[in-house]
Amino acid sequence: MRAAIFVLLTVVACARRDPPTVTPATPLTAEPAIHFASMQVECDAMMSALATYKACPNLEPADVEDLDAWIEAAERNLAASRKANPEPHAQEAIAAACHKAAESVKAAAARCAVGPRPKQD
DSSP, X not given: OHHHHHHHHHHHHHOOOOOOOOOOOOOOOOOOOOOOOOHHHHHHHHHHHHHHHHTOTTOXXXXXXXXXXXXXXXXXXXXXXXXXXXXXXXXXXXXXXXXXXXXXXXXXXXXXXXXXXXXXX
């Protein structure tokens, strides 16, 4: 009797059942490719955004000093990249980086225009 119960439990425990089929989800659509202007145009827009941000009256003196250093470094780097005349893919990457930086600086300028930065304790 015990042997029969053992065999029955073994057969039930070892019975193979296929898992339920999973229905595939709808495919995600890719985001449209972003087309940037030329390296020159995008980087000039970044420099313009930096100048606009520097004109914000709510900046602290330390922020203005940091911003002057950023502008100087950006001018130097952009002059070097224009002189080197990089290949088209590199120019696209530089244009994308300048576009991203310009958007970030525009957001910082919009934040600055609202009022002075909150004091941290």
